[in-house]
Amino acid sequence: MVAPIEKPLTMIGLGMSVGTPPDGITGEVLPVENSNLLAALSREKVAGKIVLFTAANDDKTYRTPGYRQAVTVGPSRAGALGAIAVLVRSGYTLQRPRTTGLDCSTDNMVVKPYADGVPKIPAAAVSVEDALMMQRLVASGTPVRVLLKMQAHMEPDADSHNVIGDIPGRERPQEVVVMGGHIDSWDVGQGAQDDGSGIMASLEAAVLINKLGLHPRWASASASPTRTSALRGRSRGWLKSGVC
Amino acid sequence: MVEIGSLLKSIDASEITTRGGGGDIRYLVHDGVPAFALKTVYKQYSNWHHTDADTFDKIVPRDFQLNVASLAVLSYVLADMPERLTDLK
Numbered sequence: 287m288v289a290p291i292e293k294p295l296t297m298i299g300l301g302m303s304v305g306t307p308p309d310g311i312t313g314e315v316l317p318v319e320n321s322n323l324l325a326a327l328s329r330e331k332v333a334g335k336i337v338l339f340t341a342a343n344d345d346k347t348y349r350t351p352g353y354r355q356a357v358t359v360g361p362s363r364a365g366a367l368g369a370i371a372v373l374v375r376s377g378y379t380l381q382r383p384r385t386t387g388l389d390c391s392t393d394n395m396v397v398k399p400y401a402d403g404v405p406k407i408p409a410a411a412v413s414v415e416d417a418l419m420m421q422r423l424v425a426s427g428t429p430v431r432v433l434l435k436m437q438a439h440m441e442p443d444a445d446s447h448n449v450i451g452d453i454p455g456r457e458r459p460q461e462v463v464v465m466g467g468h469i470d471s472w473d474v475g476q477g478a479q480d481d482g483s484g485i486m487a488s489l490e491a492a493v494l495i496n497k498l499g500l501h502p503r504w505a506s507a508s509a510s511p512t513r514t515s516a517l518r519g520r521s522r523g524w525l526k527s528g529v530c
Numbered sequence: 531m532v533e534i535g536s537l538l539k540s541i542d543a544s545e546i547t548t549r550g551g552g553g554d555i556r557y558l559v560h561d562g563v564p565a566f567a568l569k570t571v572y573k574q575y576s577n578w579h580h581t582d583a584d585t586f587d588k589i590v591p592r593d594f595q596l597n598v599a600s601l602a603v604l605s606y607v608l609a610d611m612p613e614r615l616t617d618l619k
Contacts, residue, residue: 377576384581395560455609463609465601468554475584479575481554483589483597487568491601502609 288312289431290423295416298474299438300357300374301387302399303409310435311336311408313370317421320352321360324367333368336432338412340421343377353377359390361409362401371434372409375417383411385473408436449485451492455505462505465491534607543600545569564615566608568600 287293299305316335318324324337339360341352356374364372376384388409391398400406412420420430449469455461467484471477492506535546550567551559559565570593578584608615 376581379581382581382583384579386580394556453609461614463605464558465605466554471584473580474582475578475580476586478584478586478589480579480584482586483594487594487597487601490598491605494598494602495606500606500610502606503612504609506605506609 287420287430288433290428295432296381296383296413297373297410297416297434298383298385299436300361300385300409300411301472302397302440303361303388303436303438304400304406305436305438306371306408306434308435310433311370312431312433315373315420315424315430315432316369317424321355321363324360325363327367329367332364335369336371336373336434337364337369338373338375338417338420340375340417343375343414357386357388357409359401361388361399361407362390362404365400365405365407368405369407371407373412373417373420373432373434374409376411376413379413379415381413381415383413385411408434408438410434410436449489451489453492453495453502453506455503456501457503459505463502465506534604537603537607538600541596541599543596566604568597568604570597 287295313334313336315338316332317338317340318327320339320341324332324339337360339352339356341350341356343353344350353374356372360374361372376382378384387397388399389397390401420432423430452462465488467481467488469481469485471480471482473480476482495502495506531546535544538544547569550569551565552567555563555565555567574588578588
């Protein structure tokens with residue numbers, strides 16, 4: 287925050303957001319509850335601003351409509367109205383903002399961070415405390431200005447590797463029961479829950495079956511893909527060979 | 531499936547519901563593969579999910595072991611069924 291006082295804000299970029307220029311971008315903060323209300327505003331009110339989506343979140347699911355809008359269509363709608371960046375209020379937090387992948391696609395099989403034909407603007411999560419502070423200041427008539435610096439960028443696809451263990455089936459070794467999780471925690475933290483413990487549990491389950499000397503009719507595989515799209519390729523590969 | 535679930539009564543993991551999913555199995559489900567997900571108590575997951583607080587010290591060993599047991603039983607039984615799972619709703 288650069289006005290009315292200088293104060294660092296905790297933030298984290300949303301997945302697949304574009305970054306800012308190296309020196310960052312500065313703008314006045316425009317708090318709006320959700321992107322439906324934003325869409326009702328005129329371009330003059332939004333252009334050049336940093337939109338702050340303030341919808342409170344459900345601590346349990348992160349599926350409150352306001353939050354979902356903010357991380358789906360929010361940045362595209364804001365960009366279309368000339369906003370220069372988007373900030374999104376996190377859920378349960380004590381200065382510990384929570385990220386998520388930016389995706390405005392309505393097709394479950396396609397991920398699309400921004401809508402076609404709109405300016406791509408940087409989008410970041412801020413903590414509940416910082417979001418409320420900015421909201422309160424603006425509500426009291428004090429304009430808030432924020433300098434946002436983000437280095438986010440996308441690099442071309444690169445090779446990655448999957449971890450796969452097989453227990454051959456005794457009757458139909460070509461047919462597979464697959465279990466696993468994803469090994470691709472792309473965000474902050476250690477990814478212990480998402481999905482480190484999940485992949486370790488599936489590997490341990492395969493080890494347990496092996497230790498007990500069990501030989502099922504069909505093969506079991508513990509597969510932990512490094513990317514969901516990698517799983518897609520692998521699953522298609524399995525389907526193609528008729529093993530699933 | 532209810533019968534398989536009953537094998538896990540002793541660790542209170544017998545409930546089978548029809549809802550669930552997730553990014554990992556989305557494409558497999560889309561391609562028509564019968565799919566299952568382990569449903570956990572999910573008490574604090576969202577408090578830590580996608581934040582710097584998602585760290586290994588929070589894994590509860592006993593809960594982890596129960597998850598492993600549930601996965602092992604379910605996957606073994608599915609892999610040892612005489613026929614393929616078909617027409618699963």
